[in-house]
Amino acid sequence: MAYTLRMGTSSPVQFEAKEPPPTAGTYPPEESTVEERFRGLVDGWKTEMRSSPSSDFLRMVASPNYQRIIGMGPAVVPLLLAELEARPDHWGWALEMITGQNPVPPEAQGKMKAIASAWLAWGRANRLI
Amino acid sequence: MPLPPDVEARFPGLADGFEETSPEDPTYNCIAHAAGDHEAWWQPGGGPYVYWPSRIPRNYSPEALVAAFKTLGYATCTSEDLEDGVEKVAIFVNQAQEFAHAARQLADGSWTSKIGRQEDIKHRLRQLEGAEFGTVAVFMARRRH
Numbered sequence: 213m214a215y216t217l218r219m220g221t222s223s224p225v226q227f228e229a230k231e232p233p234p235t236a237g238t239y240p241p242e243e244s245t246v247e248e249r250f251r252g253l254v255d256g257w258k259t260e261m262r263s264s265p266s267s268d269f270l271r272m273v274a275s276p277n278y279q280r281i282i283g284m285g286p287a288v289v290p291l292l293l294a295e296l297e298a299r300p301d302h303w304g305w306a307l308e309m310i311t312g313q314n315p316v317p318p319e320a321q322g323k324m325k326a327i328a329s330a331w332l333a334w335g336r337a338n339r340l341i
Numbered sequence: 342m343p344l345p346p347d348v349e350a351r352f353p354g355l356a357d358g359f360e361e362t363s364p365e366d367p368t369y370n371c372i373a374h375a376a377g378d379h380e381a382w383w384q385p386g387g388g389p390y391v392y393w394p395s396r397i398p399r400n401y402s403p404e405a406l407v408a409a410f411k412t413l414g415y416a417t418c419t420s421e422d423l424e425d426g427v428e429k430v431a432i433f434v435n436q437a438q439e440f441a442h443a444a445r446q447l448a449d450g451s452w453t454s455k456i457g458r459q460e461d462i463k464h465r466l467r468q469l470e471g472a473e474f475g476t477v478a479v480f481m482a483r484r485r486h
Contacts (some may be wrong), residue, residue: 324368
């Protein structure tokens with residue numbers, strides 16, 4: 213796959229973390245459940261995306277919040293599927309990166325709602341939702 | 342929900358006024374909107390998560406986007422003027438000489454654009470020129486359906 217981080221911007225894309233980097237002794241945050249941390253990252257990602265005029269898909273999935281969701285691993289797959297069902301968005305990439313699966317049929321290429329349907333069917337088949 | 346102030350601020354030309362014509366929708370992007378497709382995310386690339394017409398170069402050259410619009414029946418033209426029965430698109434090219442945005446002309450002569458994942462807006466064409474999207478470089482036209 214080949215993407216370029218350029219559409220909608222006249223200069224190379226640079227990402228800025230929206231929260232301070234973790235410091236020693238704060239990770240993992242004991243007070244946060246997986247669901248709470250996931251929800252915070254989803255909200256942070258949506259806020260970040262809302263403040264950008266970019267149409268670049270790779271910019272969306274390369275954002276720090278999105279990458280941290282992927283970094284949470286298999287524990288968030290049911291949460292991602294539930295989020296996808298409640299508020300369809302570009303979560304297919306994260307699901308593919310975490311699971312190594314790709315249930316999206318060729319005719320659904322680029323169609324977010326069809327992609328969401330394919331992932332939800334996959335989730336049901338695997339008893340994750 | 343109105344266009345976010347920090348997004349609006351990136352397009353000084355919009356200070357003259359514009360009209361939001363849809364809610365925020367992450368389903369489609371600006372190129373898809375100009376193409377009249379509100380189901381897919383049009384972007385050069387591969388894999389299941391972006392759409393690009395088959396056999397069209399997968400790069401950000403203006404020529405690649407021109408070729409993509411040709412698959413929809415558009416041909417290049419020289420004027421942004423409103424013409425009876427004709428639908429036009431305008432391709433914005435940035436300083437890197439890559440396409441950065443596309444807008445579509447409405448029947449009343451105004452233009453419609455999708456700003457990122459945000460709302461569709463109705464505007465005057467040149468209002469979106471600037472550092473973010475560059476300048477209008479190519480016009481294309483087809484019979485209005």
